[in-house]
Amino acid sequence: MTSATLPAVKSVEPVAVPAARPAVRRPSPWRSRIVRLASVAVAIGLWQFLTTHNVRAWLRFDTLPTVTEIVSNFGKQLGTGTYWLDLAQSLVRILSGFGLAAVVGVAAGIALGRSRWFADILGPLTELARPIPAIALVPVAILLFPSDESGIVFITFAAAFFPIMVSTRHAVRALPTIWEDAVRTLGGGRLDTLVRVIIPGILPGVFSGLSVGIGVAWICVISAEMISGRLGVGYRTWQAYTIVDYPGVFVGMITIGVLGFLTSGAVELLGRRVTRWLPREGLSR
Known part of the structure; x- marks a missing residue:
């Protein structure tokens, strides 16, 4: 069989394989808990600072009890x-x-x-x-x-x-x-x-x-x-x-x-x- 009688072979285009999607990294639940606890701690600390120093800047924090007074009263009531x-x-x-x-x-x-x-x-x-x-x-x-x-x-x-x-x-x-x-x-x-x-x-x-x-x-x-x-x-x-x-x-x-x-x-x-x-x-x- 001569080369002239051989069927033409079509070239196959390479198929592009989509790259694998990177795995989504979920945030650590412990980091989320630490952030939530820190936000509460910051709010409590800010409350203590404003009431202890009798800050009056439109809002009258000097009339509110401090965190230590509230905790002391809470302890008494628990008993x-x-x-x-x-x-x-x-x-x-x-x-x-x-x-x-x-x-x-x-x-x-x-x-x-x-x-x-x-x-x-x-x-x-x-x-x-x-x-x-x-x-x-x-x-x-x-x-x-x-x-x-x-x-x-x-x-x-x-x-x-x-x-x-x-x-x-x-x-x-x-x-x-x-x-x-x-x-x-x-x-x-x-x-x-x-x-x-x-x-x-x-x-x-x-x-x-x-x-x-x-x-x-x-x-x-x-x-x-x-x-x-x-x-x-x-x-x-x-x-x-x-x-x-x-x-x-x-x-x-x-x-x-x-x-x-x-x-x-x-x-x-x-x-x-x-x-x-x-x-x-x-x-x-």
């Missing part, structure tokens, strides 16, 4: 039974009202998102009541309930109910209809759709509402305790203000902040555990 009784009373109120709001709010949100009849009958009522601040219901609670304790739990419930209900309703309406169609195609009924599609699908939205609800509930339970309570962290904080015990006021404020931080952190942790099947991106905790 009393009254402090722990107030702490327990506030926790009972917040857990009762928030727990009830979580159950009723999720159920109402699912019903409003799924049932046209429920949305037509109770939807306008919820939208009319939702803009009313829960703390404005204190006079109603005093008239409606036979005891202050029941009234404070009612106010806490009202504060947490609407964020949970609205977040759940939006989560239900945002679910793709193809999921429900797939279950029904396979022979599933209403209960199967609820258990296999709706509840798992709305969990991220539900826990977003729970996280907001617990914060609003703390604001309102403390305010209600200041107005009509006889025990609780809010009541004790207001009492300290009336007797000009300013270190005691800040002890109450710090206690409220710690309680809110722990309870909201517990809700977030529970949400991450329940929805652990979701992809996690973002900041390291």
Whole structure:
């Protein structure tokens, strides 16, 4: 066979292989924790400096207690039974009202998102009541309930109910209809759709509402305790203000902040555990 009869061999162009993307280096969680602790330490140190030196530059830091005075007062209160009784009373109120709001709010949100009849009958009522601040219901609670304790739990419930209900309703309406169609195609009924599609699908939205609800509930339970309570962290904080015990006021404020931080952190942790099947991106905790 001569070279003239050989078929022409086409030259193959080399295919460019894309370079491998460099691995994304995640920041160390310890570095993040150190930065957060340092920011708190700097704020405390600045507070101590401004109050110790009686700085008055538009803001009157000379009228506020120093950090050492607050810590001293905090130590004294930790050794009393009254402090722990107030702490327990506030926790009972917040857990009762928030727990009830979580159950009723999720159920109402699912019903409003799924049932046209429920949305037509109770939807306008919820939208009319939702803009009313829960703390404005204190006079109603005093008239409606036979005891202050029941009234404070009612106010806490009202504060947490609407964020949970609205977040759940939006989560239900945002679910793709193809999921429900797939279950029904396979022979599933209403209960199967609820258990296999709706509840798992709305969990991220539900826990977003729970996280907001617990914060609003703390604001309102403390305010209600200041107005009509006889025990609780809010009541004790207001009492300290009336007797000009300013270190005691800040002890109450710090206690409220710690309680809110722990309870909201517990809700977030529970949400991450329940929805652990979701992809996690973002900041390291």
